[in-house]
Structures are given as structure tokens and as C-alpha cells.
Amino acid sequence: MARRTRGTAAGLDRARITTTAVTLIDRDGLDRFGVRRLADDLGVDPMSIYHHIKGKAALLDAVSESVLAEVTVDASSADWVAIARHTAHGYREMAYRHPRVFPLLATRAQTSPVALAALEHLTTAMREAGIPDQVVADTPSILFGFLNGHLLARTREDATPVPDFDPRTHPTMTALAPNLTDFGSTEEFDRMLDTVLKGIAQAG
Amino acid sequence: MARRTRGTAAGLDRARITTTAVTLIDRDGLDRFGVRRLADDLGVDPMSIYHHIKGKAALLDAVSESVLAEVTVDASSADWVAIARHTAHGYREMAYRHPRVFPLLATRAQTSPVALAALEHLTTAMREAGIPDQVVADTPSILFGFLNGHLLARTREDATPVPDFDPRTHPTMTALAPNLTDFGSTEEFDRMLDTVLKGIAQAG
DNA sequence: GGTGGCAAATCTACGCCGTAGAAACTACCG
DNA sequence: CGGTAGTTTCTACGGCGTAGATTTGCCACC
Structure with a gap:
């Protein structure tokens, strides 16, 4: 030595x-x-x-x-919506745990075994539920598109509910401000996630 | 001189x-x-x-x-879905025009006047259509979350429809591969965008 | 024409960075 | 003990962002 x-x-x-x-x-x-x-x-x-x-x-x-490997894969055989929600929440928690690393993930292709396993699990459940193939095939892109973009915005160092604008020229957004108080919360995330999942459920 | x-x-x-x-x-x-x-x-x-x-x-x-300023704002007073689609397409075309600049956009807060004007325009139309305030307030985050994340993935230099995986362990994704042939096309984008918009239309 | 002022452009230099290539160390096997 | 293969370190190079001092180009005003 x-x-x-x-x-x-x-x-x-x-x-x-x-x-x-x-x-x-x-x-x-x-x-x-x-x-x-x-x-x-x-x-x-x-x-x-x-x-x-x-x-x-x-x-x-x-x-x-x-x-990315911190996100554990849900091996359960629950319905696909539950699987999607579970995966999304795991992904979100990872993003909040490492906000400064997350931009790397959102910017890179994710082809690790874990990621592929999660996608296989989700798409299999969807297919068994009778969702049309095209919708199933689109789901990973839609879901992780939303997750990456949204979490990128929320974990940004300077993230704020509402940028400052002139209330005179932007009356609608001003009126909407009270609806943005739970910015960054789990409730907000669930609401938006459900919106996306609902769109997927009814697509095709 | x-x-x-x-x-x-x-x-x-x-x-x-x-x-x-x-x-x-x-x-x-x-x-x-x-x-x-x-x-x-x-x-x-x-x-x-x-x-x-x-x-x-x-x-x-x-x-x-x-x-970002290349994206022109739609001043029309069409229904909110048309406005959303128009904005999304303009944003997408910009992303494809400058794929190597786009990561900067997706990574930064966008508070420019143009961006705010577009949002005000869209949310106003939604509100007039009777969409619940909470849904309207969530829409920008959902829509641009999806757009940023999805376009980040599509404009990546190494973007490929399907990463290579073992067909034995990933039978579902293998079966789905034929549904990913229009990867990066306008048709694919429209399909996914409509899925997201449908979710928003039926939320609340 | 001369002159003072001022913003724009440049020069110089410092401390950092990623990494190629050569050299030294370590641990093990005969 | 000597060899040898894998690991770690040394040295050095070209490039980076930018602070601070300096020069330039241009104008208004006497």
C-alpha cells in the first residue's frame, strides 16, 4: 500500500x-x-x-x-391501469429523489432491461384486457412522453406554479391561478396521470 | 476601420x-x-x-x-381542440426543424410572451366551451408535458422505433412491433395527440 | 478642426476541463 | 525470485468560459 x-x-x-x-x-x-x-x-x-x-x-x-434502476418493477398481475399507475408513481418518486439527475434520463434513450421489462409487463396486461394493438403500441410513448416532459418541468430548480404575467392581457390564466395551488403535489400528478390514462383507455 | x-x-x-x-x-x-x-x-x-x-x-x-419564437400563435377563434392541435403541430414542426436545439427548450422554463399568449388563447377557448376550471388549468401542463417528452424522444439523434430486445422474454413487444412502423410520422403524432386531447375532453 | 466622453470590441491571462499516452505500481503464478 | 497482466497514476496538451485592463470607433459639442 x-x-x-x-x-x-x-x-x-x-x-x-x-x-x-x-x-x-x-x-x-x-x-x-x-x-x-x-x-x-x-x-x-x-x-x-x-x-x-x-x-x-x-x-x-x-x-x-x-x-433508473431504483424504480422497482411491479410484478403483480393487476389490471393495466393499476400497473400503469404504479409504474408512473415509482418513476415520479425517483425523479423527485434525484431532480438534478433526471434531465439525463429524459434526454437519453432508455433501453435497460428494467425499463424493457416494465414495458413488457404493462403492454401484456393491456393486450389481455382487449385493448387494440395500435393503442397498446402507442401507450409507452404517450405515457413516458408525458412523464418525462411533466416531471422535467416539475423537478426544475426554478419551477413555479405560475410565471408572472400581466393580469390585464391574461385574464383567463389569472382566473385559473387558484386551481394551481397544488402544484407539484401527488394529487396534481394523479389528476393529470388519470387524464392521460383515460385518453388511452378510450382511444382506438 | x-x-x-x-x-x-x-x-x-x-x-x-x-x-x-x-x-x-x-x-x-x-x-x-x-x-x-x-x-x-x-x-x-x-x-x-x-x-x-x-x-x-x-x-x-x-x-x-x-x-420558440418561430412558433406562430393561432389567433383564430376555432374550438379549443383545433387550437390545441394547431399549437401542437407548430411546436412539433419547430422541434423537427431544430432537433439539436430542442433539448434546451424542453429543459428550460418557457415564460416568453409568445408562449404565454398561446396558453391564454387556448385556456380562454376551453373555458368558453364550458370545460371545468380545474381541467383547463391542468391542460397546459399535460399538453406540453406530453409534447416536450414525446418530441424529446423523437428528435433524439439515435431515435429508433424499437430497441433490440430478446423476443423470447418480450413476446408482447415483439408482437407489437408492426404497429410501430410509422414511428416519427405525422400520423403517429396525430394519433397520440388525439389520445391525450380525448383524455382532457373527458376529464373532470 | 479639436476634444472629451462613452459604448463596443479586443487583448491578455487565469483556472478549469476532458483525455491521450507513457510510466509505475500491485498481486499473483511459476 | 522473475514474469506478466491488470490497475492506477503521472505528465502533458488543447480547449473552454470569462474577469479585468485596454484599445478602438463614433458622436456631440466647443
Whole structure:
């Protein structure tokens, strides 16, 4: 033993790298995140990381995948609406747990086994319920389109219920403001999610 | 006159900066974009840009705003569904015109006058049609949640209809693959958009 | 014409970043 | 003990965003 001039001992592997990276992004944000800072936190030379992960882009992929893996798959055989709701809520909770990592997820293709398993589970239940194939095939795009876009907006650092506008030129939105008080709440999320699911249920 | 050692003449202003930036991102992508490269394209010293825009973050804000402004507002007084569809299509076309800029939009809060005007227009029409206030108030979040998330997925450089998975473990998605052939088409978009709008129409 | 003022544009320099390539260390096997 | 393969570190390079000082271009006014 010779090195280890920094705090944390080495014994580097993918898992330790990604979990440390997630912690670091959660704390300091994506902007301040980088290979060198991560290496500091790991108590390691920056270049050491490159023997486990190809480069910064791959590192961000790994972070994204690691956080997505926190979402547990519902193995139950409940009706498809329940499955969809369960998946959506799990996804949402992950987003709120890691608001600064979430933009990575929404921006990247998700082809991890977990994600595919969840989709297979949901679509199978829908098909068995007699939903038309085209509707079933469209559902993942619609559902995760909504989830990614909506959660991106809600977990944004500067998220506010209502941007400031002139009440004179925007009377309707002014009148609607009282209906936006539960901004970011579970109730609001459920309401919107149900709206989307209702559309799917009646499509085709 | 002394300077102008580069091709393009100066006479810098916000508009010239942002439109050049958009062109540059369209061509080379967000990763390769930076203040110095932009300055090169403008035939100008990097620091000159700072007299018109505070820094890189503000620059990206400006780019985002500039691209959003391409979406024209429908001033018609058609029914709310038609307005929603028109807005959605305009937004979608913008996204496909600038796929490499779009992630900026989806990631940022949009409080520009144009955006607010569009929302006011839509919500007013909905209210006049007798839609419950809570539903009207939720609609912007639902609609643009879907639009941002969905278009983010479709305009991604590596977007593919179906990620490769094992047909043995994912029989349903395999069976569904034929229904995904119009991936990215206007027809697919209309179908999904209508699904969302139907959910909204029947909510509350 | 001269001159003062001022905004715009530029120059210089600093501290950061990601990472290629060479070198050193470690652990294990014969 | 020597070899050898995997890991970690060292060194260095080119590029980045931008603070601060400086120069330029332009105008109004004497």
C-alpha cells in the first residue's frame, strides 16, 4: 500500500463510481459535475476512472442507468391501469429523489432491461384486457412522453406554479391561478396521470 | 476601420448573435457549441459577445427563446381542440426543424410572451366551451408535458422505433412491433395527440 | 478642426476541463 | 525470485468560459 493520499480508499469499480457520481450530482448539480471532481470524491486520480468507464458520456449514461434502476418493477398481475399507475408513481418518486439527475434520463434513450421489462409487463396486461394493438403500441410513448416532459418541468430548480404575467392581457390564466395551488403535489400528478390514462383507455 | 480580420463583418447585436448560434447548433450539435466557436463564426472576438449577453447560460436562454419564437400563435377563434392541435403541430414542426436545439427548450422554463399568449388563447377557448376550471388549468401542463417528452424522444439523434430486445422474454413487444412502423410520422403524432386531447375532453 | 466622453470590441491571462499516452505500481503464478 | 497482466497514476496538451485592463470607433459639442 502506498498511494491513497486522499480520504477514501480505492478499490474502484463501476458500482462505486456511479453511486458516488449520483451523490455528487444530487449535491452540486449537473453543471458542476465532472470527471476530476468525481475522482476527488473517490480519492483517486481522474484517469483511474477511465479503466472502468470509457469517457464522460459513458459516465453519464451509467449514472442515468443507475438511477433508473431504483424504480422497482411491479410484478403483480393487476389490471393495466393499476400497473400503469404504479409504474408512473415509482418513476415520479425517483425523479423527485434525484431532480438534478433526471434531465439525463429524459434526454437519453432508455433501453435497460428494467425499463424493457416494465414495458413488457404493462403492454401484456393491456393486450389481455382487449385493448387494440395500435393503442397498446402507442401507450409507452404517450405515457413516458408525458412523464418525462411533466416531471422535467416539475423537478426544475426554478419551477413555479405560475410565471408572472400581466393580469390585464391574461385574464383567463389569472382566473385559473387558484386551481394551481397544488402544484407539484401527488394529487396534481394523479389528476393529470388519470387524464392521460383515460385518453388511452378510450382511444382506438 | 482596422479589425475585421475574419470573414464576417461585425455590428454585433442580440439578434445576429442568437440566429448565428442557432445555425451553429443545428449544424454541429450542442456538445460542440461554445462561446469561442460562436465568436469565430461571427468573425469577432469571444469577449465581444459578453457586451450583449451576460454569459453562456444566458446565451443558451436566448437561443431557446429565439427558436420558440418561430412558433406562430393561432389567433383564430376555432374550438379549443383545433387550437390545441394547431399549437401542437407548430411546436412539433419547430422541434423537427431544430432537433439539436430542442433539448434546451424542453429543459428550460418557457415564460416568453409568445408562449404565454398561446396558453391564454387556448385556456380562454376551453373555458368558453364550458370545460371545468380545474381541467383547463391542468391542460397546459399535460399538453406540453406530453409534447416536450414525446418530441424529446423523437428528435433524439439515435431515435429508433424499437430497441433490440430478446423476443423470447418480450413476446408482447415483439408482437407489437408492426404497429410501430410509422414511428416519427405525422400520423403517429396525430394519433397520440388525439389520445391525450380525448383524455382532457373527458376529464373532470 | 479639436476634444472629451462613452459604448463596443479586443487583448491578455487565469483556472478549469476532458483525455491521450507513457510510466509505475500491485498481486499473483511459476 | 522473475514474469506478466491488470490497475492506477503521472505528465502533458488543447480547449473552454470569462474577469479585468485596454484599445478602438463614433458622436456631440466647443
